[in-house]
Structures are given as structure tokens and as C-alpha cells.
Amino acid sequence: MLDRKFIVSHAEAVKENCLRRGATCDIDRLVRLEAERAERLQAAQELNRLANEVSQSIGKATDDADRQSRIAKGRELREQKEAAQKAHDELDAEITDLIRHLPNMTHPDAPLGGEDDAVEVAVGKTAVRKFDFKPKDHLELGQLHDLFDFEAGARVAGAGFYFLKNAAVRLDLALQHFAVTFLSDRGFTPVTTPDLALTEILHGTGFMPRGPETQIYSIENTELNLVATAEITLGGMMAGQTLDSAEMPLRLCGLSHCFRTEAGAAGRASKGLYRVHQFTKVEMFAFTTPEQSDAVHEEMRSLECELFDTLGVPYRVIDTAAGDLGGPAYRKYDLEAWMPGRGDSGQWGEVTSTSNCTDYQARRLNIRSKSAGQKGTQFVHTLNGTAIATGRAMIAVLENYQNADGSITVPEVLRPLMGTDLLVPRAS
RNA sequence: GGAUGGGUGGCCGAGCGGUUUAAGGCACCGGUCUUGAAAACCGGCGUAGUCGAAAGGCUACCGUGGGUUCAAAUCCCACCCCAUCCGCCA
Numbered sequence: 001m002l003d004r005k006f007i008v009s010h011a012e013a014v015k016e017n018c019l020r021r022g023a024t025c026d027i028d029r030l031v032r033l034e035a036e037r038a039e040r041l042q043a044a045q046e047l048n049r050l051a052n053e054v055s056q057s058i059g060k061a062t063d064d065a066d067r068q069s070r071i072a073k074g075r076e077l078r079e080q081k082e083a084a085q086k087a088h089d090e091l092d093a094e095i096t097d098l099i100r101h102l103p104n105m106t107h108p109d110a111p112l113g114g115e116d117d118a119v120e121v122a123v124g125k126t127a128v129r130k131f132d133f134k135p136k137d138h139l140e141l142g143q144l145h146d147l148f149d150f151e152a153g154a155r156v157a158g159a160g161f162y163f164l165k166n167a168a169v170r171l172d173l174a175l176q177h178f179a180v181t182f183l184s185d186r187g188f189t190p191v192t193t194p195d196l197a198l199t200e201i202l203h204g205t206g207f208m209p210r211g212p213e214t215q216i217y218s219i220e221n222t223e224l225n226l227v228a229t230a231e232i233t234l235g236g237m238m239a240g241q242t243l244d245s246a247e248m249p250l251r252l253c254g255l256s257h258c259f260r261t262e263a264g265a266a267g268r269a270s271k272g273l274y275r276v277h278q279f280t281k282v283e284m285f286a287f288t289t290p291e292q293s294d295a296v297h298e299e300m301r302s303l304e305c306e307l308f309d310t311l312g313v314p315y316r317v318i319d320t321a322a323g324d325l326g327g328p329a330y331r332k333y334d335l336e337a338w339m340p341g342r343g344d345s346g347q348w349g350e351v352t353s354t355s356n357c358t359d360y361q362a363r364r365l366n367i368r369s370k371s372a373g374q375k376g377t378q379f380v381h382t383l384n385g386t387a388i389a390t391g392r393a394m395i396a397v398l399e400n401y402q403n404a405d406g407s408i409t410v411p412e413v414l415r416p417l418m419g420t421d422l423l424v425p426r427a428s
Numbered sequence: 429g430g431a432u433g434g435g436u437g438g439c440c441g442a443g444c445g446g447u448u449u450a451a452g453g454c455a456c457c458g459g460u461c462u463u464g465a466a467a468a469c470c471g472g473c474g475u476a477g478u479c480g481a482a483a484g485g486c487u488a489c490c491g492u493g494g495g496u497u498c499a500a501a502u503c504c505c506a507c508c509c510c511a512u513c514c515g516c517c518a
Contacts, residue, residue, distance in 0.1 A: 038478085045478065045487045052487090055499040059446045074498030242475085368475090373457085377475075 001364045002102050004095070008034055014102070020112060020322045021103045033095050040088035047081035100203075104360040106322045107331035114323035121333070122317040125309045128338045128346075133404040137341025138395045139272040142168070144406045144425040147398075148273070160262065160277035167423050171397065172280065172390045174417035176255060179282035179388040182307060188253040188284060193233035195257045196224045201236035204365035206328035206357070215260050230254035231384040234285035238367045243380060245371040249288040249296050253387060256281060272395070274342075274349060279391035286383045289369060290359070293381035297356040300385035301333045304352045307387060312411050313396045314338040316348060329355040335386075337396035351392045354385030 007014050008031050015027045054074040058067060111119045142148040146166050153162035164172055180190050202209050202216065202225055209216035209225045217226040227233055234254045243250065258281050273279075284303065286296050301317065308315050320332040332355040336348035359379035362368070368377035401409045408423040415421050 041487090042478070048488090049486060051498075056446070058498060071498045076498090078498065 022323045037091040044084035051077035103327045111321040113321040117321035118318040124315040126314045128314045135340040138398045174414045175390045183253040188251040193254045193256045199223045205232045205235045226259035230256035230283040239365040243369045245369045252285045273391045281389040282387040284385040288381045300354040328357040328360045330358045341399040352386035357382045
């Protein structure tokens with residue numbers, strides 16, 4: 001959520017930003033409503049002040065008649081105050097609703113345009129491999145090694161759910177373990193998080209459950225929702241808190257399941273594990289001061305690179321264009337891994353994403369920071385970044401590390417965790 | 429899930445319809461004193477909104493949300509959380 005005063009004082013910039021990000025909002029109307037709200041607020045406060053004065057004078061009334069007349073005056077003032085307050089509250093609700101739909105401002109260096117205008121800013125250390133055989137996709141490899149059961153997943157929970165089996169389970173755990181260990185060693189406090197969160201927390205992080213196009217599963221008759229990412233719970237962890245600036249940046253890495261309805265995604269390239277309703281993810285999250293957030297964003301990007309370099313998976317990094325940013329993001333980098341089995345002859349597929357949300361989430365979640373010896377507080381900045389989403393990482397590993405005979409070499413860093421160097425196809 | 433007791437400023441803790449401007453203490457910050465420190469004494473000590481050029485006002489906030497009243501930390505209702513005991517349970 002943007003700051004009201006900021007919107008009013010930078011109306012043109014906000015308008016332009018909305019245009020760039022493909023959001024529609026009548027900023028002029030918003031500015032008018034806000035001016036009117038401020039007037040009503042002042043009126044209500046003034047009436048309340050007068051009413052308080054009268055109330056306080058009642059104890060000093062000299063006789064009963066005097067007392068009764070003061071009570072009558074007080075009652076009248078309270079009624080007027082209530083009316084003014086109600087007018088204010090209605091405007092306030094309307095304004096909040098409008099503001100809630102405004103996207104964050106955009107980093108000046110973020111590319112302009114939409115989905116196709118992302119700029120490639122780096123490539124990984126691992127070269128895209130030239131196969132001297134026709135590489136299989138992860139589903140074919142899964143068949144050879146008995147790794148997945150999508151049919152059973154569909155029987156149990158519907159299309160988009162799946163069972164991992166055999167080496168896939170060990171690979172899933174190994175990837176989680178690798179990511180958690182890697183980040184723990186680099187100053188991130190590992191946490192496991194709830195897989196459900198209150199609607200209010202979803203709103204605070206910029207997710208909109210219960211809309212027609214929602215990506216979120218909700219639990220009927222409750223305020224609970226299955227989380228789409230640990231970003232929700234990690235951000236919510238500090239909701240309403242005031243953090244000590246000296247302790248920041250506060251770095252966390254959270255392990256959670258992620259649930260997504262993928263509404264509207266039908267028909268898009270989504271074979272196998274690529275686009276599913278549930279997966280497991282190790283997520284980085286940071287609370288920083290405003291001064292720190294750009295640097296921490298670069299740090300997260302470089303950690304994501306290091307993770308995939310260490311895994312030996314080829315990837316490229318793209319700087320997402322303004323029109324393709326989600327609401328809360330000020331800037332976003334995606335890592336796209338090379339997936340040899342995707343499309344006709346391999347394609348890049350998004351495996352991680354890191355966003356600097358500046359104070360957009362912190363304002364809704366009311367997360368502030370305070371410096372010793374300084375008066376007042378400020379909203380913190382929040383950042384998130386995927387370390388490893390095991391489903392998509394698994395696709396990249398399986399497809400890139402396959403051999404002509406159908407066996408799969410285990411990436412070196414995962415060997416101690418998997419207990420083997422090579423996955424051999426089951427006897428058919 | 430049942431019973432009981434609780435949720436008040438950074439912390440402890442009083443207040444239980446209007447002399448509260450939330451007492452008092454601890455912690456913290458500034459000062460006096462001191463060679464320095466401690467002690468003692470004096471002063472300060474929350475967050476947000478709002479008005480003001482500033483000084484400084486004003487408004488809201490005593491777990492949360494409603495209600496009663498001219499007036500609520502205080503009375504009423506609902507809910508949440510914590511503690512202890514019991515039950516259940518991985």
C-alpha cells in the first residue's frame with residue numbers, strides 16, 4: 001500500500017506509475033476524496049474536543065439545573081461528533097479501498113514494458129549443455145525412474161496434485177536441506193512456517209484471497225487460507241511489531257508448502273511438475289531499513305545465482321519489466337533455468353524470483369523500525385526471494401543431468417544428501 | 429474441550445464511572461554534586477493522526493470488537509491470547 005500523503009503530494013508520479021504498470025485508478029478523484037476526508041477529520045476532532053470540555057465541566061456543576069443543561073449540551077455535541085466521524089469513516093473506507101489496488105512505485109532502473117520486455121542481466125556459470133542424444137523431459141525420466149504419480153494425485157486431490165516417489169522424495173528433501181544449510185551459513189535464520197495464514201495477513205502481503213481470479217485456496221467458514229508462498233507467513237511474522245534498526249537487516253529463510261489454484265493458467269505450458277497446485281519451497285525474506293533494501297535485493301539475487309551455480313544448473317537472470325511486476329514489487333529479478341525437455345528443444349523456465357517490496361507490505365502489516373536515541377519510527381522495507389522451489393528445481397536437475405542411457409547423475413553438492421552419485425533407471 | 433485466574437506504557441505495578449494530566453517504582457536519557465564513578469537530588473522519558481512558520485496545542489490508543497453513558501482503563505456483551513490444573517493427542 002502506498003502512503004496517502006505521498007499519493008497526494010506526488011499525484012502525477014503515481015498516475016504515471018499506474019500507467020506504466022497497467023493499473024487503472026482515478027488518482028485525481030482519490031486526491032479530492034482525501035482532501036475532503038481531512039476536513040471531516042478536523043471537524044470531528046474539534047467537536048470531540050468541545051464535547052470533552054463539556055463533559056469535564058459536569059463534575060463542577062453548581063446545582064442540578066446547571067448540571068442538566070450541561071448534560072444536554074454534551075449530548076448534542078456528541079451527536080454532532082458522531083455524524084462527522086461517520087462521514088469521515090465512510091470516506092476513509094472508500095479511500096483505503098482505492099489505495100489498496102494501487103501498485104507499488106517502480107525502481108527507476110526497471111525496464112519499461114510488459115512480459116516480453118524483461119532484460120537479461122546475467123547468465124549462470126554453468127553452460128547450456130549440448131546433448132549428443134535427444135534429451136528426455138522430466139516426465140519421461142520420471143517414468144524410467146518411477147518418480148511421480150500424477151494419476152494418483154488426481155484421484156486424491158484432483159488435477160495438479162501428485163505424489164513424489166522413490167528418488168524424487170530424496171531429491172526433494174536433498175534440495176530443501178541444501179538450501180536451508182546454504183542460507184543458514186550466510187546469516188539467514190531458518191524457520192518453518194505455518195502453511196495457513198489469516199486473510200488479514202494475506203492482504204498485508206498484497207495477496208487477494210476470495211476474488212474471482214484468486215490464486216489462493218481458502219478454508220471455508222474461517223479466516224484461514226493456504227499460503228501461496230512462505231513470503232506471506234514470513235512477512236506476517238512481524239505484523240504490528242516495531243523492530244530495532246540496529247538489528248537490521250533481519251534475514252530469515254522459511255520452509256513451507258505452497259498452494260496455488262492457478263486459476264486462469266489452463267492451457268499455458270504446464271506439463272508435469274512445472275505448474276502444480278502444491279509444492280515445497282525454501283524462501284528468503286528480509287526486513288531492512290529503507291537505506292538497506294536495494295543492497296539486500298542484490299544480495300538475494302546473487303545468493304540465488306550461487307545456489308544454482310552450485311547445483312550446476314544453467315540459468316539466466318532477468319530484470320522484470322514494470323508492466324509485469326506484481327502489485328507489491330518495486331523491482332523483481334527472476335532466475336530462469338534451462339530446461340532441456342521443455343518445449344520442442346528446451347526452454348528457459350522460471351525457477352526463482354526475488355522482489356524488493358520497499359515499504360508496500362510493511363505499511364499494510366504495520367511493521368516499523370526504531371533507532372535508539374531517535375524519535376519516532378519508520379516503516380521497514382521487506383524483500384523476498386526464492387532459494388529453491390523444489391518442484392521446478394527438480395525439473396532442472398533431472399533434465400540437465402540426464403545421460404544417454406536414461407540414468408541421471410546426481411549434482412555433486414547433493415550426493416552426500418542423496419547417498420548416491422547416480423540414479424539408475426528401474427529395470428523394465 | 430472443561431475449570432480457575434489473568435491481559436494497564438520498555439518492564440513491574442496501582443487505579444475499578446468525572447479531582448487521572450494513567451499513581452508509584454525499575455530501566456533509560458540529560459543535569460547538579462564529584463578527581464572519576466556510585467549514591468543522592470532535579471528534570472525528561474510512548475505511538476499514531478491532526479493544526480501550526482515555530483513554540484506549542486488538540487484527537488485517539490489500558491488484549492480485540494461492539495454496547496451503555498454527557499463522560500469508560502473502570503459497567504455490560506462477544507471474541508482472542510496467556511498461565512495453572514484436568515481431559516485428549518503426534
